[in-house]
Amino acid sequence: MKIDDLKLKSGEWLRGSGPESDIVISSRIRLARNLADYPFVSRASEADRDHIENTLHNCIPDLQEGKELLYIDMKTLAELDCQFLVERHLISREHAESTGARAVAIDGHERYSLMVNEEDHLRIQVMHSGLDLEGAWEQITGIDDLIEQKVTYAFHESLGYLTACPTNVGTGMRVSVMLHLPALVLTRQIEKVFRSLQKISLAVRGLYGEGSQSMGDFYQISNQITLGRTEADLVKQVADIVPVIIDYERQAREFLIKESHENLHDRVSRAYGILRTAQTISSEETMHLLSSVRMGVNLGLINDLEIPTINELFIQTQPAHLQKLSGTELDPTDRNIERARFLRRHLQKHTNGDEPEQN
Amino acid sequence: MKCQKCDKPATFHITELTGGKPQELHLCEDHAREYLTQSNDEQSTVGSMAAVLAQQMAQQMAVGQTAEELAQLDQQVCPVCGISFYEFRSQGRLGCPFDYTCFKKQLEPLILNIHGETEHVGKRPSRGVSGSESRTQLIRLRREMKEAVAREDYERASELRDEIQRIQSASKD
Ligand SMILES: [Zn+2]
Numbered sequence: 046m047k048i049d050d051l052k053l054k055s056g057e058w059l060r061g062s063g064p065e066s067d068i069v070i071s072s073r074i075r076l077a078r079n080l081a082d083y084p085f086v087s088r089a090s091e092a093d094r095d096h097i098e099n100t101l102h103n104c105i106p107d108l109q110e111g112k113e114l115l116y117i118d119m120k121t122l123a124e125l126d127c128q129f130l131v132e133r134h135l136i137s138r139e140h141a142e143s144t145g146a147r148a149v150a151i152d153g154h155e156r157y158s159l160m161v162n163e164e165d166h167l168r169i170q171v172m173h174s175g176l177d178l179e180g181a182w183e184q185i186t187g188i189d190d191l192i193e194q195k196v197t198y199a200f201h202e203s204l205g206y207l208t209a210c211p212t213n214v215g216t217g218m219r220v221s222v223m224l225h226l227p228a229l230v231l232t233r234q235i236e237k238v239f240r241s242l243q244k245i246s247l248a249v250r251g252l253y254g255e256g257s258q259s260m261g262d263f264y265q266i267s268n269q270i271t272l273g274r275t276e277a278d279l280v281k282q283v284a285d286i287v288p289v290i291i292d293y294e295r296q297a298r299e300f301l302i303k304e305s306h307e308n309l310h311d312r313v314s315r316a317y318g319i320l321r322t323a324q325t326i327s328s329e330e331t332m333h334l335l336s337s338v339r340m341g342v343n344l345g346l347i348n349d350l351e352i353p354t355i356n357e358l359f360i361q362t363q364p365a366h367l368q369k370l371s372g373t374e375l376d377p378t379d380r381n382i383e384r385a386r387f388l389r390r391h392l393q394k395h396t397n398g399d400e401p402e403q404n
Numbered sequence: 405m406k407c408q409k410c411d412k413p414a415t416f417h418i419t420e421l422t423g424g425k426p427q428e429l430h431l432c433e434d435h436a437r438e439y440l441t442q443s444n445d446e447q448s449t450v451g452s453m454a455a456v457l458a459q460q461m462a463q464q465m466a467v468g469q470t471a472e473e474l475a476q477l478d479q480q481v482c483p484v485c486g487i488s489f490y491e492f493r494s495q496g497r498l499g500c501p502f503d504y505t506c507f508k509k510q511l512e513p514l515i516l517n518i519h520g521e522t523e524h525v526g527k528r529p530s531r532g533v534s535g536s537e538s539r540t541q542l543i544r545l546r547r548e549m550k551e552a553v554a555r556e557d558y559e560r561a562s563e564l565r566d567e568i569q570r571i572q573s574a575s576k577d
């Protein structure tokens with residue numbers, strides 16, 4: 046398997062299935078681990094980094110269980126490929142932009158990835174579609190166990206797993222869900238929901254566009270505390286709050302359907318129309334319009350489009366993806382033209398009628 | 405409105421809701437992309453840790469620790485990796501696992517501030533934890549061996565090599 050094999054398909058976490066997947070895009074857990082016998086990455090010599098990379102590379106065969114795992118040496122990876130992996134959520138931007146011996150191992154279904162020599166020696170990440178934190182935890186702790194049979198992790202009797210930054214010490218675990226909340230944004234209730242989350246030490250990240258315009262309407266909720274609670278408690282803390290937010294979002298959607306059906310239908314239809322006909326379009330506008338279309342599909346206002354297709358378009362219309370898929374490097378102006386062309390091709394295909402049904 | 409990081413117009417308005425009060429960021433498309441694709445937890449934790457560190461300094465001053473005492477804590481150096489507490493404070497990253505032991509006095513209040521707890525209650529390595537601390541000493545021994553070789557003290561270097569091998573074989577089951 047090569048990195049270019051990834052571009053033709055998409056990660057399983059985008060398939061739009063799993064519980065509550067109309068609102069919960071993905072469930073993600075990551076564990077930070079370090080080898081006991083090397084300095085943390087920021088203080089490791091180039092030789093140390095090579096040794097760390099070798100040691101962890103040797104654990105990979107045990108993880109494969111007959112499935113293919115793509116191991117990428119990032120020291121020699123082209124910038125566009127690095128950016129491509131960032132857009133697919135397989136590595137962090139820091140990992141893409143840093144230097145020295147470092148790597149990433151990616152499962153063929155993109156359900157998990159291992160970053161070597163990021164901020165910590167090892168960052169294991171599992172990503173599942175929809176709301177499935179328990180499933181993600183089961184998988185990640187299994188991967189962690191397999192690696193731990195081969196190496197000695199830095200572990201402290203009372204502080205737990207030791208990490209380069211004290212904000213991650215203890216479990217080394219970050220649990221997060223990515224939510225699509227267009228109706229809460231549209232009805233201006235989103236800030237209120239977030240203020241209540243902060244009180245229970247959960248972090249929320251949101252992205253806003255100009256004025257009341259929303260940008261993609263995606264929000265990520267994650268735990269801030271990593272020490273003094275069990276992994277199960279940390280999973281539960283996030284898992285318990287998600288149904289509450291889902292409920293708010295559904296109520297807001299019902300309200301919009303009931304109280305301003307024409308406005309909502311108009312908004313969704315116009316968004317769909319622009320995406321299918323535009324000749325040049327920025328990624329900002331694309332995100333914004335795809336968000337409306339996504340809600341329109343979930344509410345039955347658009348019937349000729351599947352959620353996985355929209356989920357994929359959010360990723361495929363990003364700069365590195367456009368360039369990888371078109372096979373050439375493009376400046377921002379040409380990217381906007383190529384993005385519009387890409388959207389027209391993919392969205393018109395689905396309304397062609399004579400196109401065979403996809404399953 | 406201009407981007408906070410360059411002269412392009414700010415088209416992205418991000419509200420960071422981590423920590424205390426919401427923080428507004430105004431960025432152009434490129435800088436927003438850069439900001440948002442940073443590994444999701446880092447930019448918030450680094451910011452919040454800097455705040456906690458500053459707050460902690462103020463608290464220590466308030467409970468009567470003199471600037472001199474604080475400077476002394478700052479200058480303390482980890483015998484294993486050589487990082488000073490001051491270097492950690494300015495970079496936000498520790499140097500090695502032993503820092504949690506040698507900077508215990510400085511880190512404990514910091515950890516309590518961040519997590520509200522100081523005891524790990526989660527998962528533990530299945531084959532026990534005793535090997536972990538002695539393996540961390542390998543960092544120091546390897547460094548000392550390199551130094552011994554550099555000053556051509558081969559007797560010391562071979563002692564160190566034996567010690568390294570002893571620890572390495574002890575922690576392998
Ligand atoms: Zn800018």
Ligand SMILES: [Zn+2]
Pocket residue numbers: 482483484485486487499500501502503
């Ligand atoms: Zn150290």
